[in-house]
Amino acid sequence: xxAIVLPETIxxxxxxxxxxxxxxxxxxxxxxxxxxxxxxxxxxxxxxxRLDPQSFSATFIHEVLHAIxxxxxxxxxxxxxxxxxxxxxxxVLEQLGVRFIKRKVNSRTITVLSKxxxxx
Ligand SMILES: [Zn+2]
Numbered sequence: 001x002x003a004i005v006l007p008e009t010i011x012x013x014x015x016x017x018x019x020x021x022x023x024x025x026x027x028x029x030x031x032x033x034x035x036x037x038x039x040x041x042x043x044x045x046x047x048x049x050r051l052d053p054q055s056f057s058a059t060f061i062h063e064v065l066h067a068i069x070x071x072x073x074x075x076x077x078x079x080x081x082x083x084x085x086x087x088x089x090x091x092v093l094e095q096l097g098v099r100f101i102k103r104k105v106n107s108r109t110i111t112v113l114s115k116x117x118x119x120x
């Protein structure tokens with residue numbers, strides 16, 4: 001499994017998008033029963049940290065697609081279309097052994113893990 005550690009910020013269309021993952025974010029997302037959030041106005045992505053690894057990775061892909069929809073498509077894609085495309089990408093990336101994971105202090109950008117690492 002190729003585990004790609006999410007950086008603190010990504011760029012979408014030349015804009016910095018902070019990827020916010022912390023306890024405060026978790027509380028707000030759980031209050032809304034959301035796994036993640038994208039802000040069109042403030043240009044940030046939030047992801048629930050306590051998700052299982054597959055759901056965490058899928059949520060990141062989903063929220064990035066919302067950001068792409070905001071920057072490049074003037075929000076033309078509807079929620080069901082974003083869900084379909086992001087789930088499709090998630091499936092292909094999982095099959096290829098690529099997964100996005102949350103960062104830890106002093107983490108490297110890319111970490112190669114054996115499949116056994118995820119069984120624990
Ligand atoms: Zn969505």
